[in-house]
Amino acid sequence: METMLTVDQLEKSFKDKQVIRDISFDVRKGEIMAILGPNGAGKSTTIRNIMGIMYPDAGSITFHGHNEIPRHKIGYLPEERGLYKNVKVMDILLYLAELKDYPLKKAKERALSYLKKFDLEGQEYSSVEELSKGMGQKVQFISSVIHEPELLILDEPFSGLDPVSQELFKNEIRNLAENGTAILLSSHQMNLVEEMCDRLFMMHNGQRIIYGDMDDVKEKYANFKCTIRGKNNLHELEGLPDVERVEQDEDTSVLYLVKDVQAVSWLRNLPESLSVHELSIDRISLHEIFIDIATDGHIAQKEGVSHA
Template sequence: MANVLEVKGLGKRFKYGAIIENLSFHVKKGEIMAILGPNGAGKSTTIRSVLGILYPDEGEILYQGESIKKIPPKRIGYLPEERGLYKNVKVIDILLYFADLKDYPILKAKQRARFYLKKFGLEDKEKVRMEELSKGMGQKIQFIASIIHEPEILILDEPFSGLDPVSQELFRKEIKELADQGTAILLSSHQMNLIETLGDRLLFIHKGKEVVTGSIHDVKAQYSNYKCTIRGENTRSLLETIPMVDRIEQKNKTSILFLEKEVELTRWLSTLPKKLDIQELRLDRISLHDIFVSIASGGKDLAYEK
């Protein structure tokens, strides 16, 4: 399947230094590409370059295989991290205004607006002013505004921020449904648990550079370490006698042992000291959250082979 969006060798510098360097990735039709990284990694600069808000110093951006300076606005939808809708405007008017900005037919826009308002439980808010809505409701309206014109590419910057668990699940299902319908989605979020259930591929960036890229399955396979969580009264000195442990984290009565790669679990369990206080023990593979923390902190797990 052809790439809807492709970024090649992107670089952007400001007077205080490089923000992104030689960054490349692509998003196919119907694919959810997650771009992840700690604060200051260059995610926002990358997104703004794709949107044409910033012009990169190096590299190129291709839309449908053609190199362009800016993707046609009516082909792209954008939900920014910093929300901003006119407070004294009615919900239906703000949605139709955004559709008009994208040259989308007014009658179809009204139909889609009312469809999504009902879907998001806001059918009775059509003529309510934005300032009267809760933060979560306002976020739903801004999400609808980003997709009302049926974009081919959808960029979502922290879409789950500030949402309660029920609304997060609603957004997650809608994003997945949009991808199933063929929308190419570039997603930036710190909600690692939601990324794990949504993303097809990942791009981790750190200090403006690509660190890890690939499918979620492949990335987690490369970081295939296990972690052992033990609940009990145990000293760090006792835990440090256990072999094949890469690092230890402790909080209150909970200790997390991050195991080295290629550990044979059955044999490893037999090495646990008899003095170990085990009230509860759990073994599982490290999560996307753990990988993110490792990257953000510059841990040695960064030795990922692309």
């Protein structure tokens, strides 16, 4: 798959504080790449360096091997929405398309098509301030893609959307990737990231923690866990074979199993004396991996903050 964006050994400091350190990843044509991390991890600084809003102290950012990203080749949906509130929807969309040197006639056709697709048909002459928050977010999304960018950066695109609108966004993001757009997506909604993204880059304290294909990351970090509802002794559960740790809340116990355990064999060997009203076994989610890293938990301790 063709590499579109390459970030190599990026460094950035503000006064005496180093915000990002030795950050390297790439984004490929037609893929959805997640950039993740807790607040203060360095995601926004990394994105702003890619956008040319600020410049790194060291390292390089290349687009198709060139040191500059042509403005008309990139689309950006910022976390902080910022459309002019007293301007009509169509006027703002055509104005932003013009800034990207996109043909006016084609921009109008795409704007009308997107407004219809996003259930905003008939709103083209409404001012932005007349729209609901969700409707305004849809217009902001349209503004980021109206000029057919090759690289699209989405910062918290699902924030504040109802489930129906989330589904619309998910479908459109997938559609853009299928048609060759390289997408860099930042979100705290781990369930959506896990569902949509092909690869991920996870940061903590300005450094890389995890980088790779979603399936590989889950295989490496998402060990099995077993949830048991029933009144059981914590120390007895902790003494079971291949149990790394146990979390217990009243009559619910979650047993986190060691890596590479054979789930079926492990279940067969559970003692009959256990109290089991309900039992389920699955892998830990990306959300749980994120929480663990954000709180300097078991994964962060094992991997260290500078290794993937």
